[in-house]
Amino acid sequence: DTAVSQTPKYLVTQMGNDKSIKCEQNLGHDTMYWYKQDSKKFLKIMFSYNNKELIINETVPNRFSPKSPDKAHLNLHINSLELGDSAVYFCASSQGFAETQYFGPGTRLLVL
Amino acid sequence: GQQLNQSPQSMFIQEGEDVSMNCTSSSIFNTWLWYKQDPGEGPVLLIALYKAGELTSNGRLTAQFGITRKDSFLNISASIPSDVGIYFCAGHKGSARQLTFGSGTQLTVLP
Numbered sequence: 001d002t003a004v005s006q007t008p009k010y011l012v013t014q015m016g017n018d019k020s021i022k023c024e025q026n027l028g029h030d031t032m033y034w035y036k037q038d039s040k041k042f043l044k045i046m047f048s049y050n051n052k053e054l055i056i057n058e059t060v061p062n063r064f065s066p067k068s069p070d071k072a073h074l075n076l077h078i079n080s081l082e083l084g085d086s087a088v089y090f091c092a093s094s095q096g097f098a099e100t101q102y103f104g105p106g107t108r109l110l111v112l
Numbered sequence: 113g114q115q116l117n118q119s120p121q122s123m124f125i126q127e128g129e130d131v132s133m134n135c136t137s138s139s140i141f142n143t144w145l146w147y148k149q150d151p152g153e154g155p156v157l158l159i160a161l162y163k164a165g166e167l168t169s170n171g172r173l174t175a176q177f178g179i180t181r182k183d184s185f186l187n188i189s190a191s192i193p194s195d196v197g198i199y200f201c202a203g204h205k206g207s208a209r210q211l212t213f214g215s216g217t218q219l220t221v222l223p
Contacts, residue, residue, distance in 0.1 A: 004154075033210075040215075041149075041198055041215075041216050041218070042213075042215055042216070043155070043200065043213045043216075045210050045211075048209065048210060055209055056209055056210055090154050090155070092154075097208070097209040097210075100145060100157055100160050101157075101202075101211060102157065103147075103154035103155045103156070104154050105153055105154045106152075106153070106154050
């Protein structure tokens with residue numbers, strides 16, 4: 001009965017590949033987010049969706065493309081992976097904008 | 113984007129000691145939140161504060177919403193080994209569509 005789940009938990013891939021990370025929430029929330037946590041543990045917001053509509057799109061390379069098929073899902077597709085994309089990616093959800101957010105367990109991406 | 117000033121950056125304490133950390137901002141927030149991230153996991157909400165001056169407890173944790181609305185404090189009493197992790201503060205302004213996070217306080221509890 002995990003509230004916010006992400007798959008995969010670990011992702012090791014070669015530079016130049018394309019990969020996707022999936023996120024699902026069963027909290028009935030209408031807003032979902034993607035964050036990137038770098039090696040210094042800093043949490044940086046990348047995207048947010050409200051009712052499947054893109055709301056926040058921070059300065060993120062257009063190799064990153066989020067997709068929200070419905071309110072409960074927000075996936076992240078990354079094209080042409082680069083070494084600097086190595087990080088932990090967290091999905092989160094909330095009811096309304098930036099109210100209390102609930103985070104997934106993270107996807108640890110390592111680009112070789 | 114804007115960051116919250118969170119301090120200290122890291123702490124090493126003995127088991128049983130009390131811990132204090134704080135978060136400050138140059139601007140006003142309407143909501144303050146404290147999260148804990150266990151090693152290898154995602155951040156988990158500990159305490160949410162919605163009113164200036166509010167003091168809220170969750171077990172051994174106590175957090176306060178500063179009366180100026182520009183700061184918040186988190187105290188942990190009688191620390192135990194499972195308190196180890198990174199503690200993040202986060203603030204929300206009424207019109208904003210995202211949270212502003214602090215840079216985290218890494219807590220290590222020594223036996």
